[in-house]
Amino acid sequence: MARRRHQGLIHELCRADDGRPDAELLDHFHRGGDADAFEAIVRRHGPRVLSAARQVLGSSPDADDVFQAAFLILVREAARIRQQPALGGWLYSVAHRLALLARTDASRRARIESRRPGRAVDEPSDLSVREAGDILHEELNRLPDALRLPLLLCYLDGMTRDEAAQQLGVSVDILRGRLERGRSRLRSRLVRRGVSLPAGFLAAAATGSVAVAVPEPLVRGIVTAATAGTVSATVQTLLRLRTASMILAKTRLIVIAVAAVCLVSSGVFLGAAGKPDTGPPARANDPQAGGQPGDSPVPPTPTPDEPPAVTGRVVDETGTSVAGAEVKFIGPGQDVPTAVTDRGGAFRLPLPPGQDPTNGLRRTVIAMSPDGRRQGTARINTLKDARDVRVALRPARAATVRVADAAKRPVGDARVVLVSAELQSVTTTTTGSDGSAVVRYPEGIEVGFVFALKGGAGFDYVTTLIEKRGRERKPLPDEVALTLSGARTVRVKAVDRGDKPVAGLTIYPWYIEGPNRTEHANIGGNKAVTSVTDATGVATFDWIPADIDPGISFLPYSDEYGYFKPFDLKPGTTAAEGTLRMIRKARLSGRVVGPDDKPAAGVVVMANSAGLTSHNWHLSATTRADGTYEMTVNGEEVYVVGVVNDRLAAACRPCMVVRDGAVVGGVDFRLEAGTVLRGRVTVGDGKTPAVGSHLSLQELGGEFPEEMRPAGDTFYHLMSLHRSAQTDADGNYRFLVGPGKYILTPVAKTVKVTVGREREVVNDIHLPRPDPTRRLAGTVVDAGNRAVAGAAVHSTFMGNSNGPPFEATATAADGSFAVERAPVPTAVYARTADKSLAGLSRITADQPRVTIRVGPLAAARGRLLDHEGKPVAGGRVKYGIHFSADERPNTSFVVGYGGVAVADRDGWYTCTGMLVGEEYHLSHEKISDNGPWEGLTVVTPAKAETVSVGDTKLRKPDRPPTLEEITAAFFAPRDELTDRVASARAEARRLHQRVLLVLGNPGEAPTRAFIALIKKQSIAGPLEDFERVAVSAEDTIGLAAFREGYDRDRKLDRWPALVILGDDGKVLATKCPLPADQEAAVADLKTFLAANAPPRPDAASLLDAARARARAEGKRVFLKETASWCGPCRRLSRFLDQHRAMLEPHFVFIDIDRGRYAHGGEVMEKYRGKEGGGIPWCAVLDADGKMLANWDGPGGNIGFPTDPKAVEHFLKVLADTAPKLTDGERAKLRRALEKVP
Template structure:
């Protein structure tokens, strides 16, 4: 999840994954017309230049053809924006020789680089193509996908046969065959996603293709004012053939070979013939239009033939502004990067440049939350974010005043000697404000999706030979990271910060990757298992594919893996045996035992109606956490089953001793939990009848209001209890009198529940919400010498921890059109808005002075040293119920443990709270209460992280055992009978 903005220049560590650090290269922002002249030579096996060879530049946006000169030389103009992703193919047709060169994206060529493409005898692969009925498909086109691009196609003869010519040294990703308007087929040769896959058919020529059963697809493209999009290119993106280990990406084919690629008519209609009927993957189309959003178009497989499907693309909306230098002069040629994100799965990214007058224009896709930022080595400006582009509503006046950049730099090193790491990919995210932070800002969300909407601008670079890197940035919130072995770091720069550079060094304890040998055995004595599939999933955020391998004849396999804790799964070739184990970061080898698997079956009914849920998906698998057991996780080594007409389903291949979760996807991104099972032996498990509860429905504002006001406890008793708690928790007391029927009182509840600033300030108070019209309210007010006037509700009063008033009871300030407050009864009776800024100001003004967590730490450790005790450090918050339970438990048994421990509670409100807790464990600690026992010198001896993550307030037997073990392993004087008394107390709760 994104890291929220920090206090100015405050540096913290987190587990945020810079996902863009994957192998997909990202070039620096440069004008589209900038190119790099790449020179090279075509040579033979004796390194002699070869003349007259066709030379192809391959890759999206770089395609061009030239011929080598007499000395074998050639020259290509590669767009600077594509310099990290292109290949060169040399084809000597007359000599039947070919060569292939592919860029190293970490070390792209420069204008001074000279390439050498060596050609040798072509590799020939015979093929035969049949149509869907099994007849030879003459005039079919057959090709091969290389890592980047593909060689020229060949055409089958009347017998459906042809022979592919390929560069002998190039790896082949897939082979494909197509015939216009008839059909398509492909076969994966190798995929980085699945090293266990073996294309055995390649050793039994000819390679056979059968064109798939096909259908036609017709669609019409309209914009948001229902005008047709004419002469617009539409193309199909991905196809997934059942049984193949990977998709076929049509969009990366050479432009002259691209399939299912057509232009709309003047009525916006396009028709595709020969589209395979495979339904294992969504059919996504893209449309290229300079004036409309770039958003995928999903075609429903169930659409009947000859039905024209209408799709809508929104017109782009101009967003304009002006960029000036510090002296006010226009700044030309300055790159402005726009990023827009919304509930649509496709975000918007575009970089534009200012003209001679310093103005810029971004044609932005509507319906997204945006940020604009200056990306330049010399100049920067505060980010412009938190605004939504609406359909048909241009935005102007988004102006930037430039200021010098801040150099963010550092080194990446490895090991105890801190040796430099060259070519380490470093990533920097500039983070815009989250939609949830923006009061009154909403996005179109018809399917009620629930995920974070937050624009981020990403840039990357590689370290040099000395392990050094640098970025140039301006004011904003940032996250920087590189080696996955080191936590990324967050920082914030304010517009008025007087700094020129920031340094962030990354000292990695180990390399990013290393060797692993995995052996698979079964039985007793263990017998090696050949041809077993081995999968490894990392318990960390890493930017590489998980392992998928296959054991050799001796039952083992060697590979390179990311050096992180890894969950390993192995399955026999016939799928009757499987096993799971976990290995640590540096383990060079492992032996995994597999055995017979279990199965399970059950029936699902609707909890409300009691009716069986037919044709319902059941999603199941084992959790693999991407960190500790409180971190996000994926569900692996299971699958999706479909219930029959009676709601029955069955699961196969459950590993004995492993826990599996069963859930039902609801279609809105959420899942309904069914049950969890852990097979104890290889048997068929009857799960019985499982009830699917209705989807969670968040309470309405009215329901939350009612709950907040509903209580049978007398007001005087509530007030006295609030005073006691305020004294215990170092809070003040806040009385808020409301009229539940009043619109403006309703606004108080909206602020209390939904306003981020108000919500974050309320933990400083014991809040008493009081229905001004309720029974007993008038008497309570008289006891406090307050006069409640219903015409001025809502009203509030702040009191200190002793219950004494800090100011007189007063109405909450209204927000009026003129921006002025009025307490006139007539106006309050119709008002609907409170002044949120004034509410936040008052909450900040009357809050108790926060303690300094660092001073508490120093005081506790000083006392511990003087008395030969340890320190029990607890992270807590006023809103945390389990924290209060733990505190009450410790208070109850203080006489038992106090002889050995000094107890300090670090409230998240205190100054320096994060700094103090990060001394014990950096980053996310798995929720609160989190606690540790530390010796008087500050060394952590034990903490609340159990086998399944942070135990919090212990309620389960293993959690209670963990807490008592913490005390037992660190005690001096604490007796066994004290521990047993504490256990008894916990078991009763």
């Protein structure tokens, strides 16, 4: 018999294999009712579906009914899942859950029957095995598809790895990795639930799950039901179980099944309004748990090994427990758990996969009654909040969404999603044949936007934001109309670093901005908009609208890959294909021990990164009981890893390079007592404690390795680990840190801190800001001094973008308003409700009253052209008023009270709502809201009319110089070599350097490679000890002078070559050539430079010597902070040298390079404070070291003085500290500075 069954199975599989992929078969059935296509699907996946049913129900009629019900659900969901890459896995999950439902219902009936006299119910003898299998399948269903499907194919379907890889469209290596991770995650979850996973457990627990032959009548029956609309009463009974605890326990799947059967029975496949999302969410607790009469309504108590979860109870307004309520997290995500309350209203909701509770949860839980008409929410911020949560159900709000096409015809089967203002997906449903759907949402949820989409039809959304870049929202109306006005197909291909396709990757569009909308729709992460890449790595989106404004970025969601180059769909294109470039994620692991070398459990390890993706990831993990931890991180990144703990500390692990797909272990930490970094923050003249002030602490983690810098990357990557704290009621703050260098940032101030192994470092901070708030009263009037009621009043902090000084408000009937404001310089803006009149007033930090006079508004019209004079269609012109804190040149500013105008196809744009008499700056905004911005023109409307600004032309795009151009500039002809060497030696003496001669042929590749090498950040530090002089092989005169002076025996016969001169000007060392391997060349060059660098001086000793000389000669000390790389510093040094004869009788000059000189930071900190500042910076000291004057003028550090105010301050410093300097000498210095370009 076994042989006959096996032969039957082979026969079935052969008939099912018609060669077409599942997506094609399902599409043919969905669009044309192709019965043969549906039969092929049934024959292909029927054995797996029937085995799932029989594993739970045995070889019984109930299993056959589950088989039919599963395929009827597929009929109903064909439109949504026809692009599903692994249809078999989806059907298997549906069948297993339906089988559990059927078994639960049978048990309930058996319990009822058992109460009758003479009835007894025999408990299955293999209960423990059955329960283990149930737990196994439940946890399998909780895994993401990427990990679940390989396990199903290899263990439950018996496929080889090669066959499973081919089925999933991935390589065998990728499949092997997913199997290992899937087994590991499954094992940990099963252990937490008391089920071990020894070798062979998967196969043993899945006994009966191998594919079984499907009886021919069963195949014919389901094909007939699907195409003719007939179904047995038994199947209808199974799917119409309506007790809340039964239906919701199996997620929303059964609700859809009921609808599907009702539709199939009447021969209709479309038309039900308000159909919920049936994607298989992760399961939590079974509704029967604790459901016996008399059970107390207490949330399930987790065992010590169970994963963290939210536990609580759902009640109605009267406090009565609600059974069968569905409980889940609101928000995006691909694998969100769902729970159902038992008869006592209790629930246990596991945290979403990957959620680290140690970093805070910041999640919202939503509960809803079985019919969805009563809903409630609870906010869970920390793990402490996750216990004994009480969710009260109240009548839900509802809105009817009507979706139509451009011809006003209803669009059925469109997905409709309601998203909160916090970008959390609250409700997902589907329109019926009349194009309508009802979205329900809890009373306390502020709606952000509602969107609808359908393949081939398009996408549309409506937002509740009242005005662009504003914060006020209006309630969602009871009726919402959306128009799907056409779609285009976009295909996004995902490839790895070797340009190989990445299959099975979930891709989603980030946000879409429609024309004339107050905000974009941030739809990223919502399941309704995702698509999964096929075997060729391509994900297809057939609903993208044509009328998008700034374009769309497509991003991935993956446990295995990160991206380093997204695909950006440009506006105005009708169809598109693009590439998303991926990096395989890596694993980072280690162990943390305490001072006694025992494992430290529950310690948070953080990792911050920079690198190829430029995302600056912030990741964390918590140590296990044995002190170990691990985290998944992006490859091709550089990480700073450290421990954040309140009791013990350790120094961070700096600059850890993690390559694509690497496994980096041994990132260990040994905790010690640490150093308490504390202090008190005060504000204002009275030094009032700053209560609740936020402080940021960055632990510096070394220099970013140049070999990790992508081509064209010119950014400075700050490698650091971030912590934060708030001051207490007395203004005190506290951090516990390990040895290292830190940047402490309170509000608008930066303090550098170096920590050794001190027990405590105290750093008090005083902020000039006065008392925290002020009362502001105001009035809004029109041109006739008449009060304006209902005017919106907004504020801008002039010169700072840290947020408005007060919350937006509106005027009362008498035109008045009153607010609590931050005491900062503020621009107060008012606009009438109809937006026809507006006005602006600027007030000081402590001004108590303001009157704003509103009037008619102006506009400006212009044409946006590129550098060639061609119209820039769709170009964004941002306009607004610049608000700065003062009138200093180059001071920071913020832009406000303008907007963005979009150019039409001919480049014309109009800026509206402009205040008369105010100066507006117009800029080209290259990327929506993010810049960069390129200035176009300045407009000041004199009247309330449209001002013509004419053509505004963009400059030619900047092009970074090529390596050839950089090399040519480095070796460009200059003065005579002897003069350049003499000048370099003088500069080297002043800065305690040596002269480095660099010889090369700019036309040869080895020389260009060397120039690229010395431009690297890792070489910049060692090169600071040398004053460089270039000698080109193409400069025959210079080369001859070099040969005569430094290479008479012609030993340096190959390029490039290096020659270091000693303090006496003679050759000290030479090197030629460097290794071809770049990493080896970097190390070789560092070694050569370090071996021949001059000793770095001690700044404190230099200052002591200068003071002693000043005392002996009756002079003052002229202290200058400088650096070898600082151009303005060199200009100032040359200027002072040119007038040394005039200044030397009064001053002893000393240069300090705090970056190179020993104790340089300590010396300069004494005079400039811990926060330091820009250079050059000078101070004049007396012989005792007391500072008499410095470079800080009214506008800050004057640097190299060129503008009139800076020159005045420079001359005042000389007048105050060198009284014997004559008026004529100062006048001469003034004239010399005025001539400086």
